[in-house]
Amino acid sequence: MKTTLLVTVALISSLILVESCGSVKSNSNQPKTSESRSISLFNGKDLAGWYTFIKDRGRDADPKQVFTVQNGMIRVSGEEYGCITTNEEYSNYKLTVEFKWGQKTFAPRIDNARDNGILLHSTGQDGGYSGTWMHSIECQIIEGGTGDFLVVGNGSDKFALTSNVAPKKQGRGNVFMPGGQPLTINGGRIDWFARDPNWKDVLGFRGEKDVEKEAGKWNKIECVAEGDKIDIYLNGVLVNQAYRVKPTRGRIQIQSEGAEMFVRKVEIQPLAAH
Template identity: 45%
Template sequence: MPAYRLCALFVLLVGLSTSLVSAAETSPAAAQAITPTETISLLGDGDLSKHFYTWLTDGGYEDPRGVFTLGKDGILKISGDGFGGLITRQEYADYYLVLEYRWGTETLLTRKGKARDGGLLLHCQGPDGGFGGSATKPGPWMTSIECQIIEGGVGDILVLAGKDAAGQPMKAEATCTIVRDRDGEAVWSPKGEATTFQRGRINWSGRDPDWQDVVDFRGADDVESPGQEWTKLECFCVGDKLVYRVNGVIVNRASDVFPQQGKILLQTEGAEMYVRKAEIGPLPKEIP
């Protein structure tokens, strides 16, 4: 083979090799989950875009109405005027997450007059909007395991199995020890029967069986702070296990969780909410 052809072939192969390496480095499938070695404030230094991007069903990656705004005092305001969330740019695994929040007074859109609603989606995988939509319209969420934040139901586990970019079902799963309440709903109990869920909700241990989807609902055994007081929510993500704690009380547990890593999504779901702390850090030596 002539020398000039050998040279051209060499350049072509080098270029192809470089492009393949570049694609592997930037592909979502090649992303490595971060296990924190120090505490990270997800609210950043006055700049939400440092750790988050926005997804809204009616705006995609744009937030023209300012659903999410970070005040000069460092407190995040979620107006509730939309459905979607703040989604971390990075994936995380084996971490301790602390969220300190309080409700505002407003309820909006299809949640007007209903229980104030939000949530933390953990181990998010797949496309933005891959859960809760249709074949023609993306949804507000992602395939994930949710830590529910709703009046009367803070700490419920929701298994959200959505679809991938090609529209194919994705796996989500969690095993909890449960009892059944008078309505047949699953309620976490340390003495319950181990049951695997591939969808649906596992109520926190003290959820009122007479729960109603009305604003200001409060159950007899609720541990969330009342009214517009601050609540401390903790999530311990340990391998394939999850532990949720609200104001110092263990409210739910799961094992054999899948996925075991992913992005974190802080929801907007028609309720005004304020967040003064959103931190992710290394797991403590003792897991409750």
Template identity: 45%
Template sequence: MILRPLRTTALLIACLCSSSLAAADPATKPITPTETISLLGDGDLTKYFYTWLTDGGYEDPRHVFTMGPDGVLHISGEGFGGLTTRQEYADYYLVIEYRWGTATLLTRKDRARDSGVLLHCQGPDGGFGGTPENPGPWMTSIECQIIEGGVGDILVLPGKDAAGKPMKAEATCTIVRDRDGEAVWSPQGVATRFEKGRINWYGRDPNWDDVVDYRGPDDVESPGQGWTKVEVFAAGDSLVYRVNGVVVNRAAHVYPRQGKLLLQTEGAELFVRKAELGPLPQEIP
């Protein structure tokens, strides 16, 4: 995810403060899957998700998110926001299978194709990257980054509550620093607590450039428009990210440790053929 300038209307203020779509019962415990849940279901996105867009609130007049007859979710990229689950989840195994389309749009035109999955989302929609009067596209959360050259980066995203007060988000990762001083996950690194910012996956190219079709020499994401499998193991306050079977990042002492899931739209066309939640395996990589 790369943050972009915000676009809002008075409608967003009303949505942020009053919409029943975003409201979660504080007494409701998060769901811990005991069997596989297909979030794409039978093609009815409203069964598990609602929509949030910076220029549309809870409406999707441009049909940014559509289900094809083949059961594949099409995200046009024509907007900033995402599909957010109605329920909160904890202690789960998440599988996303996606491939890029060819289009890059808006402020991301000719930039690296960008998306992501926000985990453990808390607080109001638009609470990260904006203000109560000027909501942003995201929520307080921990991101599993999906961007050309950076699939598997961890982003710690502390936002604000509906009153504009800071909300907490953090993660501890074992890291080394690259030549530019950026944090890179390494099993042999030094345990470091992050209250915001990005922890690069272990093989991220230090020469990464924000240009379309960027691919680093060690990338494990499938090239071009090939399908890529991203797995997230969320166990207690730990996270493990695996891309095409390769563990690329991990964190401990994660907060929040439960919440909604948000699949982003961020100016790049994306197709998703699988979005599943299931119980954690007996052995976590």
């Protein structure tokens, strides 16, 4: 009996970790996925299943090789703004991306925080937003702000989300807070729960409570898109949540926005039927 009790306690402890900032994470809260149906969107050899779109160049025109595959990794050079986009649309899934920052940065963001992103539920025309990206819901990847939500929309309610936020802004942003006040946006952003209120757009920025690892180390970001909800986990920590998300399906884009980044895994797991 005593041995059984110790094993039970150990199992519970492994599922629930209390963060130093007071948040509680539990990977057991994630919807169940079907492991046998997991889909690798990157084969480690080439960009099969994706196409490139570069600002002012268009589709499948990448003369500077902003997007290449090297040593089993996708290299995003950052030299020009653009993205790789999946050929297929997806809905109701868990997307896992493993990434790390490189060393190079480019104008106009040479001295700014390293910045890219994953665009979910991307629909409409290539380059529909700023001549560069499809309209979409962005999971931000930026030093100090990885896990922020952005609505890369067209100003209509066709691209929108609702999140529970703290009663007062921290710094200049609305910050995700479980149990907070609902806020609906069709543009702009919702910051992850512990984004440093003194964040500055400078190269190498690190916040006191950052979950993202320092530049050069691998991070795992998981976007769980279930119906009209999206949860974002960074290195196992739930950092942001949205609901009443519009749209609820679309292509996936990975951005190039001035900073070198490497990606070694892009995988989708369809959510198991309820």
